[in-house]
Amino acid sequence: ADPEARRRALLQERRAVYGPNTSLSYKQPLHIVRGAGARLFDSGGAAYLDCVNNVTHVGHANEAVNAAICGQLALVNTNSRYLSEGLVELSKQLLATLPPNLEVVYLCNSGSEANDLALRMARAAAAARAGRAGAAPAAPHVACMASAYHGHLTSTMAISPYKFWGAHGAGKEPWVHVLPLPDTYRGHHLDGAASARGALAEARAAGGEVVAFIAESVLSCGGQTFFPEGYLPAVYAEMRAAGAVCIADEVQCGFGRMGDAFWGFQLAGVAPDAVVFGKPMGNGFPLSAVAVTRELANTFGAQEYFNTFGGCNAAAAAGLAVLSEIRRLDLQASAARVGARLLARLRALASEHPIIGDVRGRGLFVGIEVVRCPASKAPAPAAAEWIKEFALSRRVLLSTDGPFDNVLKIKPPMVFSEADADELVGVLSEALRALTGSEAARAAVEEAEAARYEARVAPTAARYEENAARIYAAAAAEAAAAAAARKLALL
Numbered sequence: 001a002d003p004e005a006r007r008r009a010l011l012q013e014r015r016a017v018y019g020p021n022t023s024l025s026y027k028q029p030l031h032i033v034r035g036a037g038a039r040l041f042d043s044g045g046a047a048y049l050d051c052v053n054n055v056t057h058v059g060h061a062n063e064a065v066n067a068a069i070c071g072q073l074a075l076v077n078t079n080s081r082y083l084s085e086g087l088v089e090l091s092k093q094l095l096a097t098l099p100p101n102l103e104v105v106y107l108c109n110s111g112s113e114a115n116d117l118a119l120r121m122a123r124a125a126a127a128a129r130a131g132r133a134g135a136a137p138a139a140p141h142v143a144c145m146a147s148a149y150h151g152h153l154t155s156t157m158a159i160s161p162y163k164f165w166g167a168h169g170a171g172k173e174p175w176v177h178v179l180p181l182p183d184t185y186r187g188h189h190l191d192g193a194a195s196a197r198g199a200l201a202e203a204r205a206a207g208g209e210v211v212a213f214i215a216e217s218v219l220s221c222g223g224q225t226f227f228p229e230g231y232l233p234a235v236y237a238e239m240r241a242a243g244a245v246c247i248a249d250e251v252q253c254g255f256g257r258m259g260d261a262f263w264g265f266q267l268a269g270v271a272p273d274a275v276v277f278g279k280p281m282g283n284g285f286p287l288s289a290v291a292v293t294r295e296l297a298n299t300f301g302a303q304e305y306f307n308t309f310g311g312c313n314a315a316a317a318a319g320l321a322v323l324s325e326i327r328r329l330d331l332q333a334s335a336a337r338v339g340a341r342l343l344a345r346l347r348a349l350a351s352e353h354p355i356i357g358d359v360r361g362r363g364l365f366v367g368i369e370v371v372r373c374p375a376s377k378a379p380a381p382a383a384a385e386w387i388k389e390f391a392l393s394r395r396v397l398l399s400t401d402g403p404f405d406n407v408l409k410i411k412p413p414m415v416f417s418e419a420d421a422d423e424l425v426g427v428l429s430e431a432l433r434a435l436t437g438s439e440a441a442r443a444a445v446e447e448a449e450a451a452r453y454e455a456r457v458a459p460t461a462a463r464y465e466e467n468a469a470r471i472y473a474a475a476a477a478e479a480a481a482a483a484a485a486r487k488l489a490l491l
């Protein structure tokens, strides 16, 4: 059969039977039938360099992981109500990578589920604390970062500004408080303590208590944005002083991807009370986890927690095989080495092309911020998309992200090699030359940019700035009230 005809037919069939609000990558979606390492193959046999998939951490169709899963399925796959070596061993191995205050693991099936569980534990801890003090628990509020995404459940959508302030979003719940996105490239909102105090003050003014602060260790949906030095420690200090549990979402950046550390929070200089793991943990087999302090597990522990698939034998086998492959292939060191080369070459490219406003990253977690002009630093989502589509024509897969969708995101399987990095840089260089060298391409992109600005950039920027103003105003109002109270006490 003709692969192109089949691809078109599949698209029609999918549209007929599958959820209409699920998205497909690219204007002409790909029909991928096979993977190997950092490559994907379509039904016509074409090979693509995958710079996007951070789930297949140890490589597409990794043989050791597949053998471990299949071997376990051939024996038994049942739930965590039976004893199994795998569940205990995976928990131990995970804890061995974490600071000693994290002592207890729960296994789940997705990042959303694990974040939801972490939130439940934070709420339980606050209720227990109020109970011990003989008080009724205050309304449990949660603080998160602007542009964060923490999952598709009702609970996690509510703490995901990426969604609730995105197109067709439901808006912010009154129990959620959003810290402004620190933007090191533009120099905005870099004071973590001030932002945290604002979120806490906004909660108190609404009669609530922030029971949890959740953040990715690097803001992936925020456009591969790294916290400025000292930012997260300052937020944690403020949050803890107010009694909140600090949750690190490592779903995208964990498991050695950052090169210099196994976990992103280690680079951010903090020690969380709960850490959430997802995507890469099973290399594509549904597997996620939360690691928490003994205290959090104990206050949560009165009611049974049961999760049908969480911690099943096959999932544990997948998780153990992934950890083993990370060690065997020395993937953390490889991410550091390949990432350093990639970043250096991308920065050289940026120096030749003013529309590359910023190149940031660590290990194999890299963002390229595309702008309309280096002076205004105005986001250029249409140019970013143009580059992504050009790269597809050269069989290199990229994605775009960030609040304005103008950041090219690079987070490939960790088996990505130096040759792969060079191939990617070569294609990006070709794309940039093609775009800047063609009057017609530039004009088309500039026209699309204007439409994007109206539809997304301006409304998002307005929403984020309005939130930031509100957060800082709440902090200022609380500080003024405290100063007035001190003055009164002195009279």
Ligand code: PMP
Pocket: 109, 110, 111, 112, 113, 115, 149, 150, 151, 152, 216, 220, 249, 251, 252, 278, 279
């Ligand atoms: N947290 C982060 C940072 C994520 O990127 C995602 C998924 N994109 C999730 C949580 C949710 O994970 P899942 O899709 O497995 O539920």
